[in-house]
Amino acid sequence: MNIRDPNMTQNPLDQVLDLNLWFIRLRWVACGVALVLVVLTIKVLHLLTEVTFWPLLGLIGLLAISNLVYTLFVKRRRFISHLREMQIVSDLVILTLMLHFSGGIENPLSFIYLFHVILSGILLEKKRCFAVVGLAFFLYTTLALTELYRVVPHYTLQIFPHALIEQHHTAPEASAPSPDREHDPAHSPEGEKPHHLHASHYPVYVSSMIILELFILTLTAYFITNIMDRLREEQQRTREERQRLEHVLQATGAGLLILDKQLRPIWFNEPIVQWFGAEITNRASVDETLREWIGYEDGVAAQTLRDGQIRSVEQERIDPEGHKQFFQVTVAPLIDPGGKIYQVVELIQDITEKKILEAEMIHAARVVTLGTMAAGIAHEVGNPLASMSTRLHLMTQKNDPEFLRQSVELIRKEIHRIERIVRGISQFGKPSQESWTLCRINQIISETVEMLRYHKSARQCQIHTQLDPNLPSTLGVRDQLKQAFINLGLNALEAMPRGGQLTITSGARKGNISIEFIDTGQGIEPEVLKKIFQPFYTTKEKGSGLGLFIVNHIIQAHGGRIDVETNPGEGTRFTVHLPIHRSRRVPNTGEK
Missing domain, CATH: 1.10.287 (Helix Hairpins)
Structure with missing residues (x-):
């Protein structure tokens, strides 16, 4: 698992070093595979003559020695910018020599040229990739033509089908061995001489293979370079988007933390390092420090992993200097195409x-x-x-x-x-000593109505309720909300000294819970309406002028507001708006 800061990405030199090391590891694998094939082909299956064993083994040793030299270059950071080209060129030369000792262009492993073209398309620029194509084609053509014109001997690979002919020598001069027969295990110095017919000695076959090789190499380079160009463009766009996101996060000062299903941190950015930097000294401390912050199995991240809900909570911690820090933490799930949660992301903001x-x-x-x-x-x-x-x-x-x-x-x-x-x-x-809890507004209204019915002001009044049975909950201090509702109810009853009707309704509108207190009293004059929430303002003979002031204070403290609609002589409507409790972390309540 790679834990790192995205703002501390590798510089270009480190990326080149990583690519060279990857290529060197790949060449070690090639050395091992080549050694196994040589031993298997010559010593076990006898598909090649023994005379080719030591040259092939020497070439494998040369490949290993060159790999050691390239490793030394990487460690000392020598020729880093050209090391990939050096490896590819040396590989092509060694590959051509190994093909020569193992059947030439008749060897089916000649397709390994394609492998180097693909590698060059991945590791090098487009022009250099086609230069590798040119070099591979030149080496392949040189090998084919030198064997065709018998400049170098051809070594028979028995896996390739060969025809045998018998040749009768009538004169001693005609019995001079040819380069083919010199390495032919069926060669006999006397009598009828069996002789292999090699495809690599037929111009039509050789020219066809050269043209086919050029076509395949060029086509492969064309496709791989175009694919890599698109991948590099996508990578560049992704890098730009990532940098844009990093700049946005940096501007907001927000920390970003990604956790896997075991609640282990797999990625975080610079603010996380700054907030926990004094404690992050090694991998073990990273895990322990962040896991304490994450909250183990009872934290919000674990809850989000279980149910997939987005949560927003406030958390606090004490820094190493003993100062208290406050954070707003929003946790959201990351979902795979199959709809399963595989990670969670925490957006952390310092709200100290x-x-x-x-x-x-x-x-x-x-x-x-x-x-x-x-x-x-x-x-x-x-x-x-x-x-x-x-x-x-x-x-x-x-x-x-x-x-x-x-x-x-x-x-x-x-x-x-x-x-x-x-x-x-x-x-x-x-x-107030009460803690905020999950409040059922309909239940509070019902208790309020029961208290209002026995008040002396309700003797000549009727009280009706219209409550929404599916009303959502809100967070608040239950007794304070009940106190506010009682004050509003008493105000409505006292506004109807000759009797009337008080209607209390509840419902959800535009993301809020709305509670209405509607009376059929005398209404409120416009000049009085402007002052009803001011402290010590009252029109009652025995009033303190603090009732509606306290009600307004309570509702505002709960994130709500009060609207008043009135018509003098017809009645008044007080509407209390409270925020609906969303699906976030809910405090433990004793209310059912």
């Missing part, structure tokens, strides 16, 4: 700075809210305190019992007013 900014913004918002609350408290509490102070001053000057009774009653009302304000403020500022 975002978390810090969010905390600062929350703190700033709290400071602003605190300022608003402080101003409201000073105003709302200051008024009854001023009224009580004035009344107490008057009580010290008047001894009228009726005036004293009225003053005590007024002071009691003002104290109750201050109590309501303080209660609302403590309810708003109380820190």
Whole structure:
């Protein structure tokens, strides 16, 4: 398994070295195969004469020695740019000599020329590939013509069919051995002389084989170079796309991690190295460090491997310096053409700075809210305190019992007013200890309705519900949502002092859960509608002005919003929009 950073790709020199080493390994295989064939052909099957054994063995040794020399060149990085051409040329020369000692153009292994043309098409440029074709054709033609005109002797390969003729020598001069018969095992110095008829000594056959060899070599080079040109173009496009993707990922600062079915990392990019770089010193530490991050069998990657769902979670870790880091991790499956999951990919984004900014913004918002609350408290509490102070001053000057009774009653009302304000403020500022859970909105609405039915404001009102039975869930703090729904329900009931109908509906619309509270009350005036969510604003005699302010705060904290539609004299519709919980990692809930 190759774990590497895509930004740390091999340089061109390393790629050339790898190709040369691959070619050298291939030549070692060729040495072994050639040795086996020579021993099998001469010593076991006796298809060649013994006289060819040592020349062939010497050529195999020459191939091995050249391979050692090329290996030394690679290690010392000498002649690297031309080493492939040197290997191909030396191979063609050695191949031609080996063919000469093993049947010449009659040897069926002469097709190995094609193998070198294919190799040159893969390893070399197009022009150099056709230069190899020219060299191979020249060597093949030289071998064929020198044997045809008996410049060099022809060695019979018995696997190729030969005809035997008997030749009677009438004169001693005519019995001089020919190069063919000199190496012919059937040659006898006396009597009738059997003689092989060799195809390599017939001009028609030789010329046909030369033309066929040229045609095959050229056609092979044409096809292989065109195929390789297309492959190189595709490789270049793939490289450009990969670089583009790397630049995009680098610009976003995102880390990319690919895991196999055993949750082993098989590929990751530079940000992963940066985040875990202080801990990645060897392969074992890579596995252990990343596997701790991945989460073993209970992590999101393992869950995605099992069910194929895309998940997005937040994870945190402590770096080697003891600093806490926050990450947004999105895990998606990689699916093969058969529809099976074979890998998962993790897109990891460092959101530590975002978390810090969010905390600062929350703190700033709290400071602003605190300022608003402080101003409201000073105003709302200051008024009854001023009224009580004035009344107490008057009580010290008047001894009228009726005036004293009225003053005590007024002071009691003002104290109750201050109590309501303080209660609302403590309810708003109380820190929530509940964890976010999976909330079933219909169940919360049903519990809300049961509480509203027994409220004194509901005595003359009817409450109806229209709930979607297939309503999806949302994530939130259950008690806070219930508190918001109760406040909206009470507001609707209090808006119908002479009786009416409250309708509560639920449904899913445009990716959100919508909950409507519809009353048939007096409606809200336009100038009042603009202020209903402001703290301490109320039109009720005993109201604190914090009810709808707290409701709006709760819904916004859950990622939702509240819309209000009203017609004075006809009624009001409050619509709460909450986000639908998607198929992601769900916290453990006790709710069924």
